[in-house]
Amino acid sequence: MIITDVTCVEYTGHVRRDEPIFADRLRRPTDCYPEFRSVPAQRFPEVAEGTYEVRSIFLHVDTDSGLRGSTAQLSPEQAAIVMTVLKPLLLGQDPLAIERLWDVMYRSAIHGRAGAGMTALSAVDCALWDIRGQAFDVPAHVLLGGPTRVDVEVYVSTLGDSLEPGRVAARTRALAVDGVRAAKWFPRWGPEDGRAGVAKIVELVGTIRDAAPDMEIMLDAWSGWDVPFTLDVAAATRGLGLSWIEEPLLSDLSEGYRSLRRRLPEGVRIVGGEHEYTRWGYQRLLADDVLDLYQPDPHWAGGISELTKIATLISAAGGQLIPHGQSMQCNAALTFAAAPSLMPRMEYLVRLMPIYQHFLAHPIVPDGGRVAVPSTPGLGMRLAEENIVSARAVGAP
Numbered sequence: 001m002i003i004t005d006v007t008c009v010e011y012t013g014h015v016r017r018d019e020p021i022f023a024d025r026l027r028r029p030t031d032c033y034p035e036f037r038s039v040p041a042q043r044f045p046e047v048a049e050g051t052y053e054v055r056s057i058f059l060h061v062d063t064d065s066g067l068r069g070s071t072a073q074l075s076p077e078q079a080a081i082v083m084t085v086l087k088p089l090l091l092g093q094d095p096l097a098i099e100r101l102w103d104v105m106y107r108s109a110i111h112g113r114a115g116a117g118m119t120a121l122s123a124v125d126c127a128l129w130d131i132r133g134q135a136f137d138v139p140a141h142v143l144l145g146g147p148t149r150v151d152v153e154v155y156v157s158t159l160g161d162s163l164e165p166g167r168v169a170a171r172t173r174a175l176a177v178d179g180v181r182a183a184k185w186f187p188r189w190g191p192e193d194g195r196a197g198v199a200k201i202v203e204l205v206g207t208i209r210d211a212a213p214d215m216e217i218m219l220d221a222w223s224g225w226d227v228p229f230t231l232d233v234a235a236a237t238r239g240l241g242l243s244w245i246e247e248p249l250l251s252d253l254s255e256g257y258r259s260l261r262r263r264l265p266e267g268v269r270i271v272g273g274e275h276e277y278t279r280w281g282y283q284r285l286l287a288d289d290v291l292d293l294y295q296p297d298p299h300w301a302g303g304i305s306e307l308t309k310i311a312t313l314i315s316a317a318g319g320q321l322i323p324h325g326q327s328m329q330c331n332a333a334l335t336f337a338a339a340p341s342l343m344p345r346m347e348y349l350v351r352l353m354p355i356y357q358h359f360l361a362h363p364i365v366p367d368g369g370r371v372a373v374p375s376t377p378g379l380g381m382r383l384a385e386e387n388i389v390s391a392r393a394v395g396a397p
Helices: 074-090 097-110 115-135 164-178 189-210 229-238 254-263 278-288 301-318 328-335
Strands: 003-016 046-048 051-063 069-074 151-155 182-185 215-219 240-244 269-273 346-349 370-372 390-393
Touching: 003 074, 051 074, 069 115, 069 346, 074 097, 074 115, 097 115, 097 301, 115 328, 151 215, 164 182, 164 189, 182 189, 189 215, 189 229, 215 328, 229 254, 240 301, 254 269, 254 278, 269 278, 269 390, 278 301, 301 328
Parallel strands: 151 182, 151 346, 182 215, 215 240, 240 269
Antiparallel strands: 003 051, 003 390, 046 051, 051 069, 151 370
């Protein structure tokens, strides 16, 4: 079997929603500047009342056996790198020789060891795992050594949800009824908001706690805070059962993270790592010993192949990881092949995942706060043709 073609295709579809897909946005590192703070949440075109246009760029790797491996949610920049830099390295090659192809792509993109270059490589690697599973007619987690269990608990990320207290309470109660025991929220406030910002975050956490007394609560600052503000938030929310603060600082601020580890109240964990790349990046991150839980993303950090190596490093260090939630399919493959003590949960983005999986015939959806072990060969990336309104090739020069 050899690779005969590599394409990137943008699919357009329509989804029905009672409200805009995003009610709010996460905080961004640039929000420290007033002109960036005013940037609104992403808007999806409304093509008819209550119907919104969504788009997704898929990578397809075709073979002479008729098998096609796919990855979703590429950026235009990733697609361009795949089509101009990586495609010539893949044509005519054995798609099952994943380790060799990973190494060739890595060595050929000397400036691609992180950032967009590595996310493009990651997309190819995941598509190759989709082919491998189909070739052996088993889900990808079986080829990785699973299944280790029949289902996995999810924690829900509320990215895009409104932060208005009444809507926060309603969402929290609904999640609890659905069997969800842990939820992550994305406060917009940061250091420039001072005490008023801390007070708004306390109100957010208190609203969640009042709506669901047993809910585990996480906050994601998306690299938008600093050390004093993080300490103030942790102190002010003490007694409300805050479980973790995610990425409070920019990823490069190791000394800042080290300071937080020394000074945070007992019981508040610092987690992160979604913006780190490859086993070598994680080797440095583990040596810094500044995180309590790690969140590598297979779509960004090097693909499924590289995540297995990163997981081994974390396991050897006595740590835990929950893959960042960009792909339910890749994350399920990894999680169901790992010991529960190493990967205890999966992440589910309650607003984004229905959009990310809109074009898939077999989306992965939690039931009762848990995801069942997949049974579809490969990664389960077959398209739901009925959801495609239009398609166009992208990324080619």
